[in-house]
Amino acid sequence: MAVKIITDSTSYIPKELAKELDITVVSLNVILNGESYKEIDLENKEFYKKMDLSGEIPTSSQPGMDELLKVFKDKIDNGDEVFAIFISAKMSGTYSSAHLVKNMILEDYKDASIEIFDSSTNSMQMGFIALEAAKAAMSGKTMEEVMKVAESVKENSRFLFVPDTLKYLQKGGRIGKASAILGGIFQIKPILTVENGETTVFEKVRTKKKAVDSILNKVLEDCNNKGIGDVIVHHINCEDEGMELAKKLEEKLNIHVGIQSIGPVIGVHVGPGAIGVAYFNKSDN
Numbered sequence: 001m002a003v004k005i006i007t008d009s010t011s012y013i014p015k016e017l018a019k020e021l022d023i024t025v026v027s028l029n030v031i032l033n034g035e036s037y038k039e040i041d042l043e044n045k046e047f048y049k050k051m052d053l054s055g056e057i058p059t060s061s062q063p064g065m066d067e068l069l070k071v072f073k074d075k076i077d078n079g080d081e082v083f084a085i086f087i088s089a090k091m092s093g094t095y096s097s098a099h100l101v102k103n104m105i106l107e108d109y110k111d112a113s114i115e116i117f118d119s120s121t122n123s124m125q126m127g128f129i130a131l132e133a134a135k136a137a138m139s140g141k142t143m144e145e146v147m148k149v150a151e152s153v154k155e156n157s158r159f160l161f162v163p164d165t166l167k168y169l170q171k172g173g174r175i176g177k178a179s180a181i182l183g184g185i186f187q188i189k190p191i192l193t194v195e196n197g198e199t200t201v202f203e204k205v206r207t208k209k210k211a212v213d214s215i216l217n218k219v220l221e222d223c224n225n226k227g228i229g230d231v232i233v234h235h236i237n238c239e240d241e242g243m244e245l246a247k248k249l250e251e252k253l254n255i256h257v258g259i260q261s262i263g264p265v266i267g268v269h270v271g272p273g274a275i276g277v278a279y280f281n282k283s284d285n
Helices: 015-020 044-054 065-077 094-108 123-138 143-155 167-171 177-186 208-226 239-253 264-270
Strands: 003-008 023-026 029-032 035-038 059-061 081-086 114-118 157-162 188-195 198-206 230-235 258-261 275-280
Touching (some): 003 123, 003 143, 029 044, 029 264, 065 081, 081 123, 081 143, 114 143, 167 264, 198 208, 208 275, 230 239, 239 275
Parallel strands (some): 003 081
Antiparallel strands (some): 029 035, 157 188, 230 275
């Protein structure tokens, strides 16, 4: 009996890593012009182009109960334990749906071992929780030990990002219209982060360049003071900017820093041109 890791598509874990660490990814959905797409089936660049042309801001929906049930049941039928890590319960109903599915399975499989974990975030801040939990599971750790690893990464991680425009935040109701207009006029860029499961403002600066510099400095400060677990640069359809930021981080930290595009489920709330860094700290002691 082994612990198997399940997460959702808003973790944006690189596909080859998910495969290598035997992580099962269930997909959230994006609805554009009345058509629903599985996020994991989309090519991000193409989708953002389509979104731009349509002028409509897509909506998203959680994985279907049937899909969650099948994925969980396959693991249990195989004699494995399930540790499932999902997008913040305050951002999506995926976490609560997973609990319903767990209870359905326990009616038929009284001894099934299933734990549902609220990452309280998304993107690779959640992805790192899943990756480190998967490494622990593959090394033969017990469910309790795997959960401790996940909790530790959650407590010692951060996601900082800056939007290119405030339009998407305003349309999604995350900031008021007046704030968006004033922000546009005065070039005010909020650096956003996720705290207690919700998107919140970390700092406000003038210009995107200052925002990126501020993110870079915060990452370096935390990594120098608390040790480096892992670091990844996220971008929404601005790969060149992402590569530039990753290069700066690599030079300062002396580690490889990957870059990963953010898909539409999260991307539609922030908009193309957004850039940021997800990371976690881990001391060698």
